[in-house]
Each structure stands twice: as C-alpha cells, then as structure tokens.
Amino acid sequence: MSDDGLICAFSRSSDGQWREIGWDEIVSWRPEGGLMWVHLDRSGERAQTYLKNESGLETLVHENLLAEETRPRAIEIDGNLLINLRGVNLNPGANPEDMVSVRVWTEPNRIITSRHRPLMAVNDIREQISRGRGPKKEGDFLIMLADRLVARMAPVLEGLDEAEDDLEDEMVMGGRNEVRTKLAEIRRQAIGLRRYLSPQREALSLVQGVPLEWLDVGQKSRLREISDRIVRYVEDLDAIRERAAIIQDEVANRVSEQINTNMYRLAIVATVMLPLGLLTGLLGINVDGMPGSKDTPWAFGMVTGLLFVLIFLEILIMRKLKWL
Secondary structure (H helix, E strand, O other), X not given: OOOOOEEEEEEEOOOOOXXXXXXXXXXXXXXXXXXXXXXXXXXXXXXXXXXXXXXXXXXXXXXXXXXXXXXXXXXXXXXXXXXXXXXXXXXXXXXXXXXXXXXXXXXXXXXXXXXXXXXXXXXXXXXXXXXXXXXXXXXXXXXXXXXXXXXOHHHXXXXXXXXXXXXXXXXXXOOHHHHHHHHHHHHHHHHHHHHHHHHHHHHHHHHHHOOXXXXXXXXXXXXXXXXXXXXXXXXXXXXXHHHHHHHHHHHHHHHHHHHHHHHHHHHHHHHHHHHHHHHHHHHOHHHHOOOOOOOOOOHHHHHHHHHHHHHHHHHHHHHHOOOO
16 A cells, blocks of 8 residues: 555456556546446545545545444435445454444445455455456445445354353353453443444445445345344344343352352351350450459369350250251
8 A cells, every 4th residue: 555545446347357546547547437446545635635636526525434433324315325334353462352444435336445454345345356356336336335234244253252151151150250351351341343334334325225226136235144143243232231240140140149148157157156256255354354263263164164165055055946
C-alpha cells in the first residue's frame, strides 16, 4: 500500500481478466470501460481527495466511506448500494471482538471499498483475483466479501465455545478465581461480537429486498444463505452468553456455599466457647484467680477437667441435634 491511501485497484477487461491499475486509470474511469474495484485506506490524503472531488459520489456516500465509526447498515441510492460491513479483527495483537469495518459502494461497473485497519476477508478477494478466480460481476464481489467475512467468524465462535468447555472443567476442579476472570473475558467477547453481527444480518437482509439491476435472483439467494449463517452465529453467541451466565451463577453459588460453611463453623466454635467463657467469668478466673485455689491445689485441674467434660457434652448434644 502506498502512503496516498491506495491499497489496491483492479480493472476487469472484456475477456474476464483482472489487471492492477493506478490513480490515472481510477480517475479516468467510465462505466463503459468495464468493472473496476478500488480499495482505499480512508486515512490517506489522496484517497480522501479522490472520494470527495474526483469520484463523482454524492456527499452522503463519500462521507460514509470516510466516517470514523460506522455500524453495519445498507442504503439503496438510485439503484446503487452503500453498505457497511464488519469482520473479526484477526490482526496480530488485536482482540477479535474489536471488529474491523469495511465500507462498500457498488454501482454498475464500479466498486469502491474503504477501511482503516487491514481485513483478512478483503485480502482473500485479492488473492482470488491473482489466481484468476476473482468475481465476475458487482454482485459476485459483494457475495464473496460477505461470505469471507462470515467464514472468518466461525473459528472465533468455536474458540469461545471451547473456552467455556474448559471453564466448566476448571470449575469442577475448584478453580473459582481463575474461572471468574476467564468467564468475564468470554462474556465481553461475546457481547462485542453480537453488537455488530445483529445489525450486519439486518443489512444483508435489506439488500435482498431492494431493486438492484446488477444483483440477480440467484445472487440474492446466496446472500440469503449468508444472512442465515449470521443468524446462526447470533444464536450461538446468545447460547454462549447463556452458558456463561449459568457458569457464573454456579460459581456464585459455590462461593456462597463456602461462605455459609465457614460461617457455620465459626458459629459452632462460638457456641462451644460461650458456656466456657460464662463459667470462667462467673468464677472470676480472669480477675483474681480461681476461688479455692489457695486452699486446694488441685482445684485448677478439677475446673479444667470439668471444662473439657463440658466441651464433650456440648459436642454430643450437637451431634444428637445433627448440627455436626
């Protein structure tokens, strides 16, 4: 990619071959010249100048292509399509739920896409073009892009599901603190993914209902299949969140049970010690010695023995009452 914001651009000739082009051919494009795809980094100054002044796009379109943040949505404009999609962030060191946005403008014989961070699904299309298997029409490009975006999500969802399985195993082994920390991370990822997947499903569903000359019935059917896959992924995310809630409840129940057990033990100890404290306090042992200890040397031992007998009797009573 050059510093001017042009990531790549391709033109498809009448014989079906794709070739890479530069700014001169991009600016001089005409509808009768064949299908052209331009992929831009919206932060590049040259790319911004092209979109605003040289592309002939309406203000709404180029503003959307250059917007900082966008949610998945689709807008039909005079038989053309403006659609924002998102894919999981598979860049090194990034979180998958921090989904990368790609904005797509599609009209007869011209496709313009823009992004800020790299997106693997777009790289897949470039690779297919280099192998001679690129899209033949505008609708094929949209289908290929949507399909690759959805396909890249499957391993991430499977990873979340497997992580929850591991958490359930850890919970059985008693690692509550580790489970709570990892569980919070899984829930955060699931919420982040669902935040964009749900409107992306709605955006693709809208495309199927708008009249677009360059999108035929067969292509709309394929988009419907992709939309159905997103529905399943949204349902999977809901299931992951529900499982996480169940695991969290189980962890909370175990913590509460442990607290109750500890409190019960403390209550038992207090119950055992209360009569002993009352007896020693009544005899004044903790004030001026034990009464009779000066005249009877064995008085202290006798009282101590009585205390042990009292403890033994208390334990017997508690066992009979099934407190122990």
